[in-house]
Amino acid sequence: MSPRPRVSLLVRVTAALLGPSLLVAVPATAQLRVVTTIPDFAAITRELGGSRVTAEALVKGSQDPHFADARPSMILAANRAQLLVVAGLGLESGWLPVVMTQARNPSIQLGARGYLDASQVVQLRDVVARADRAMGDVHGGGNPHFYTSPAELHRVAKAIHARLVELDPEGRATYDAGWTQFDARYRTKTAGWLQRLAPLKGTAIVEYHKSWVYFLAWSGIRGVGALEPKPGIPPSPAHVAKLLAQVAPLGVKQVWQEVYQPQSLSKLFAQRSGATLLILPSMVGALPGTDTIWAKFDRMVDAIAPR
Amino acid sequence: MNRLVWLASIVVGVSFAVPAPAQPVAETQELQVDPALEAAAAADAPAADDADAATPSGRPPQMNPDISLILDTAAAAFSRGDHLHQGGHAVDESGMVLQGLEFVASANVDPYFRFDLNFQLAGVHLEEAALTTLALPGGLQARAGYLMVPFGRGNTQHLHTWSFVSPSLLHTRFLSAEHFSGVGAELSALLPLPFYLTLTANVLDPHRSTGLRSASFGAIESSASGRVDGLEDPVYSTRIHGFYPLSDDWSLSLGASGAFGQSPFVPDNRAALWGGDLYLKWRPVSSGDDAWGVALSSEYVLRDVQVPGDSVREHGLTAQVDAWLGRFWMVSVRGEGLDHVSGTVHDQAMFGTWQRRSSIALTWLPTHFSKLRLQGDWGQGEGNRPAFGVFVQAEVSAGEHGAHAF
Numbered sequence A: 001m002s003p004r005p006r007v008s009l010l011v012r013v014t015a016a017l018l019g020p021s022l023l024v025a026v027p028a029t030a031q032l033r034v035v036t037t038i039p040d041f042a043a044i045t046r047e048l049g050g051s052r053v054t055a056e057a058l059v060k061g062s063q064d065p066h067f068a069d070a071r072p073s074m075i076l077a078a079n080r081a082q083l084l085v086v087a088g089l090g091l092e093s094g095w096l097p098v099v100m101t102q103a104r105n106p107s108i109q110l111g112a113r114g115y116l117d118a119s120q121v122v123q124l125r126d127v128v129a130r131a132d133r134a135m136g137d138v139h140g141g142g143n144p145h146f147y148t149s150p151a152e153l154h155r156v157a158k159a160i161h162a163r164l165v166e167l168d169p170e171g172r173a174t175y176d177a178g179w180t181q182f183d184a185r186y187r188t189k190t191a192g193w194l195q196r197l198a199p200l201k202g203t204a205i206v207e208y209h210k211s212w213v214y215f216l217a218w219s220g221i222r223g224v225g226a227l228e229p230k231p232g233i234p235p236s237p238a239h240v241a242k243l244l245a246q247v248a249p250l251g252v253k254q255v256w257q258e259v260y261q262p263q264s265l266s267k268l269f270a271q272r273s274g275a276t277l278l279i280l281p282s283m284v285g286a287l288p289g290t291d292t293i294w295a296k297f298d299r300m301v302d303a304i305a306p307r
Numbered sequence B: 001m002n003r004l005v006w007l008a009s010i011v012v013g014v015s016f017a018v019p020a021p022a023q024p025v026a027e028t029q030e031l032q033v034d035p036a037l038e039a040a041a042a043a044d045a046p047a048a049d050d051a052d053a054a055t056p057s058g059r060p061p062q063m064n065p066d067i068s069l070i071l072d073t074a075a076a077a078f079s080r081g082d083h084l085h086q087g088g089h090a091v092d093e094s095g096m097v098l099q100g101l102e103f104v105a106s107a108n109v110d111p112y113f114r115f116d117l118n119f120q121l122a123g124v125h126l127e128e129a130a131l132t133t134l135a136l137p138g139g140l141q142a143r144a145g146y147l148m149v150p151f152g153r154g155n156t157q158h159l160h161t162w163s164f165v166s167p168s169l170l171h172t173r174f175l176s177a178e179h180f181s182g183v184g185a186e187l188s189a190l191l192p193l194p195f196y197l198t199l200t201a202n203v204l205d206p207h208r209s210t211g212l213r214s215a216s217f218g219a220i221e222s223s224a225s226g227r228v229d230g231l232e233d234p235v236y237s238t239r240i241h242g243f244y245p246l247s248d249d250w251s252l253s254l255g256a257s258g259a260f261g262q263s264p265f266v267p268d269n270r271a272a273l274w275g276g277d278l279y280l281k282w283r284p285v286s287s288g289d290d291a292w293g294v295a296l297s298s299e300y301v302l303r304d305v306q307v308p309g310d311s312v313r314e315h316g317l318t319a320q321v322d323a324w325l326g327r328f329w330m331v332s333v334r335g336e337g338l339d340h341v342s343g344t345v346h347d348q349a350m351f352g353t354w355q356r357r358s359s360i361a362l363t364w365l366p367t368h369f370s371k372l373r374l375q376g377d378w379g380q381g382e383g384n385r386p387a388f389g390v391f392v393q394a395e396v397s398a399g400e401h402g403a404h405a406f
Helices: A003-023 A039-052 A072-080 A096-102 A150-167 A169-200 A213-219 A237-250 A264-273 A293-304 B002-017 B027-031 B035-047 B169-175
Strands: A032-036 A053-057 A083-086 A115-117 A204-207 A222-226 A254-257 A276-279 B066-078 B095-108 B113-120 B125-133 B140-148 B181-190 B196-204 B235-244 B250-262 B270-282 B293-307 B310-324 B329-342 B355-367 B370-381 B384-399
Touching (some): A032 A039, A032 A072, A032 A150, A039 A053, A039 A169, A039 A293, A072 A096, A083 A150, A115 A150, A150 A169, A150 A293, A169 A293, B169 B310, B169 B355
Parallel strands (some): A032 A053, A083 A115, A204 A222
Antiparallel strands (some): B066 B095, B066 B384, B095 B113, B181 B196, B250 B270, B310 B329
């Protein structure tokens, strides 16, 4: 065996792997580095912390948060984070554990002050006493899609504010000012949204996936069925036909679904039922122009209750 | 008799007095407007300003590890009896086989350690049992226990993450019929760079009795002394792994690995493995079509083994493309080959000279927890005439199963 050529090969491979680092700019250092699983939490953090924080979401708003890839770039972000905000309830269980373990960052592990499980401050829905996969991909602790409700995100914002102050006490004035502004805006916006949605109270809609239960509860709109026969089980033509017959007397006005769900059966259902299919931004950034939670809910309300 | 009538009356009477337990919700009942939901909706709208409400999760606190069981069973039919061997876990003869029954458990032990176990109940053996540190400074992480060596991409992937029924030819020839693994320790560092780059070093105990599994390194029991005499006796491996998110939709992963140990043929002589791997994936998350995607993965391995009076060099290459056609279908194509480069082949069982194989697999995933696979193979090698193989595989996963690495 001749080691020399192989060492040379290893040096070349190492150089190839290290080379791109020279082309990547190093981001400016901020006071507090926050990483969140979904973009709504990052958007809230930016509003609360302004220039004292950097906030990066691991998944995009247009992405199904159940099935993200655990990209190593997520590990890098988690490694440098001082605060990790997660939705919890198993929403990220398919990818987040490996990110957290390989992050090599004790500050963001479960139980550390740099780990915030947003579901802990939410008024949970769809909590089941016993979860079984025969019931579909249920989340026993509760439905994790609470980020579709302004009220629940307001609670999450309050918890993020408290945690920012705890981790960065010197920035309290900034965070308090951010919270005051956020809270005031929330009240103004919520009043407007609820006013627009008030005429639709009691209106029957069908969901694709049970992603909207929190929004429905908040708005008073009625969810009367789901295209998925069980959570995570794809809609079948037979189930859709059955659902059509069942909801016919209820006068379903709209079908709601997220951007990443397939639309062929939804379109068929909407067409046959006389309902309107709405592709709604469940998360910040899911559709163009929805880069803040205000813009996200504006877009949702505009779609559900057009002026 | 009267007493019996009285008893029956009491039982029946109580049954009317006690409300019936809630019936399972039938699909038709989804159509009914849930009064509780309406009440909650009515209550929540005005109560939305009540930001002080903080409701803990409905799930009681649990300290148990996440536990899951994964079953893989398969059937195969080959056009000839002298077809290529399919490798560990695979169906090697026409017929049916229980490929795997994995028992997986994982949990954080405390703020400093995590524990992961993967036990193979089909052909009972340990695949992995490792502690992992969570709190070492400087981007360092240590693992210890029974470890799968991070050599290339494929060696640390369990059966249920494969795109094919059988492992790659180079995996079986150069790494192990199962996984290149053993009792050992590992130290890795996430380098302080603006992109992801890790360096990993690994040392394995070389005793066969402690479970060293390797297709390229000899156990210490076959050395001259039969025991560990110095630092040259264990099996060492090292890896450098970089990841480049080319965009939100494109990911590129590159790795280079090396492993060094004792030759299995000449006591106290050496063997070495060198490997390179690439993984390029496109998944259009930015457009909302993240159920679709294409990935190219490729591995190359070069092996040098000292044999009596000579050194044998071989290499192998595998390349596969996986295409996700929505949430429920995946098509995978693989081409691979092994070749002898230099040296005199002394042991056909180990070296086997050249082999070629092409495979195509269609996988249906009714849910995230079950899959059915149909695969076709065409393969040949020195000593094996061209042969076709057809496989059917079913897999189900029950319980809380941990996340997979990229």
